[in-house]
Amino acid sequence: MIYNNPxxxxxxxxxxxxxxxxxxxxxxxxxxxxxxxxxxQAARVLQILNVSQHRLDEMREIHKNCFQRLLLEQQVMKSADWEKTIEASRLAME
Known part of the structure; x- marks a missing residue:
């Protein structure tokens, strides 16, 4: 089977x-x-065989950086939501 390729x-x-x-x-x-x-979908996966290992390593690094950036954006969004919640609670108590 072709998927047995190293x-x-x-x-x-x-x-x-x-x-x-x-x-x-x-x-x-x-x-x-x-x-x-x-x-x-199988054709997409088979494209791995057509991409050089060097390029695959670069693509892996690009994905890693993208993932880290998106996680940071989510943390910032959650932080902003938390600040809004605290402010709303403070205003409700006044």
Missing amino acids: KFEKNADLIPLFIACPFAKPDKDCPFSCFHLLKD
Whole structure:
């Protein structure tokens, strides 16, 4: 079977990213988005074989940075919501 290729094993963490973006809305510069245009999910996964290992490593790093940025944005949003809640509670007590 073609999935027995060592390149799949080495890059197993990237397989879901070739299938679809795990975030609500992918970045416009996402290196995986061009693969999402393929209609067949298996065809998307097979594209791993066509990408150099160096590029796959770069794509992994781009995804890691994107994930960290989105987590930070979520923390900031939650912080802002918490501050609004505290302010609303303070106003309600007056």
